[in-house]
Amino acid sequence: MRDTTTRPLVEVRNLKMYFPIHSGLMRKHTGDVKAVDDISFDIYEGETLGLVGESGCGKSTVGRALLRLYEPTAGQITIAGDDVASLSPEALRRKRPTMQMVFQDPQASLNPRMTVADIIGEPLDEHSGLSSADKLARIYELMDAVGLNRAFANRYPHAFSGGQRQRIGIARALALNPKFIVCDEPIAALDVSIQAQVVNLLEDLQDRLGLTYLFISHDLSMVRHIADRVAVMYLGQIAEISPVDALYARPLHPYAEALLSAVPEPDPSREGARQRIILKGDVPSPANPPKGCNFCTRCPKVMPVCREVEPRLQEAAPDRLVACHLIHPIDAARAGQTGQAGAQEHSQQQGV
Numbered sequence: 001m002r003d004t005t006t007r008p009l010v011e012v013r014n015l016k017m018y019f020p021i022h023s024g025l026m027r028k029h030t031g032d033v034k035a036v037d038d039i040s041f042d043i044y045e046g047e048t049l050g051l052v053g054e055s056g057c058g059k060s061t062v063g064r065a066l067l068r069l070y071e072p073t074a075g076q077i078t079i080a081g082d083d084v085a086s087l088s089p090e091a092l093r094r095k096r097p098t099m100q101m102v103f104q105d106p107q108a109s110l111n112p113r114m115t116v117a118d119i120i121g122e123p124l125d126e127h128s129g130l131s132s133a134d135k136l137a138r139i140y141e142l143m144d145a146v147g148l149n150r151a152f153a154n155r156y157p158h159a160f161s162g163g164q165r166q167r168i169g170i171a172r173a174l175a176l177n178p179k180f181i182v183c184d185e186p187i188a189a190l191d192v193s194i195q196a197q198v199v200n201l202l203e204d205l206q207d208r209l210g211l212t213y214l215f216i217s218h219d220l221s222m223v224r225h226i227a228d229r230v231a232v233m234y235l236g237q238i239a240e241i242s243p244v245d246a247l248y249a250r251p252l253h254p255y256a257e258a259l260l261s262a263v264p265e266p267d268p269s270r271e272g273a274r275q276r277i278i279l280k281g282d283v284p285s286p287a288n289p290p291k292g293c294n295f296c297t298r299c300p301k302v303m304p305v306c307r308e309v310e311p312r313l314q315e316a317a318p319d320r321l322v323a324c325h326l327i328h329p330i331d332a333a334r335a336g337q338t339g340q341a342g343a344q345e346h347s348q349q350q351g352v
């Protein structure tokens with residue numbers, strides 16, 4: 001559960017991750033894919049922040065940049081007091097145990113030529129300096145923690161089911177007692193029948209070990225189940241961050257509203273009233289995002305100001321941050337009154 005009385009464990013400020021585009025014979029730098037474009041958010045100790053959005057909106061890039069598996073283009077990433085974005089390679093190596101990743105495809109992320117014991121023990125070799133007896137004891141402890149039978153320690157990944165392979169990946173991520181784990185679509189490659197077991201395991205480990213998660217997923221129902229708060233991304237930026245119940249009950253950003261309109265309601269009386277919002281048009285290229293609000297080309301509630309001024313992520317209600325001129329008409333005023341009347345009217349309707 002989230003502890004807001006302390007400083008956040010993870011603080012991200014103005015993070016940008018651009019991938020350069022090179023073209024022509026001379027491989028000239030002709031532009032950038034703006035996969036993550038100036039985002040800021042916090043994750044509190046012990047909480048799960050869900051990260052959702054359509055395919056290609058930048059979710060995995062955020063996760064990888066946070067752990068510095070990618071070199072961020074700009075921004076600060078503070079994890080447990082250190083600015084990860086500016087650590088030297090040696091300092092980053094010492095920091096690695098604190099922050100780990102569970103990957104989507106356990107099949108691809110486990111070396112098929114290593115036994116389970118070798119896979120789980122690999123991080124211990126580099127960081128722990130344990131004797132071989134202590135190392136084996138730790139490997140068994142980790143296998144117990146994720147529900148893998150110790151008798152299978154010398155088997156290879158192909159001998160396991162998808163769910164068991166993901167347990168091996170989780171055990172490896174836990175080997176060095178991390179505080180923060182990025183779970184990047186950890187259940188997407190698993191059979192539906194196994195998904196809940198792996199999510200329950202992650203929740204159980206979080207309770208027992210006090211872990212903090214960034215949970216990246218396109219499964220909005222699963223995110224509703226596991227997350228404390230949810231960040232909704234669109235085209236490299238955050239549209240809204242809100243506590244999970246408030247967001248699913250009443251999303252404030254029009255993109256969040258459209259995205260969540262696809263989620264079935266558990267309550268049958270509300271499911272009957274659910275209206276799906278189908279967005280028109282394609283997602284623009286992250287190499288050439290639109291001027292103003294990046295959602296303006298598809299937003300059903302677009303106003304003239306949205307095509308001119310980029311909205312900032314600001315507090316819209318207690319604990320809710322939204323980047324939208326409809327919610328924050330003050331930004332419309334900055335653009336010389338354009339669209340302000342419409343914005344105020346909408347805010348009154350929304351009651352924020």
Ligand SMILES: Nc1ncnc2c1ncn2[C@@H]1O[C@H](COP(=O)(O)OP(=O)(O)OP(=O)(O)O)[C@@H](O)[C@H]1O
Pocket residue numbers: 019033034035053054055056057058059060061062218286
């Ligand atoms: N290594 C890379 N080089 C160039 N472009 C990249 C690279 N990695 C990601 N991108 C681009 O950055 C954008 C964001 O990709 P990312 O994988 O982070 O999105 P995502 O939301 O995680 O998508 P998905 O849900 O499909 O995994 C996409 O346009 C993608 O093509």
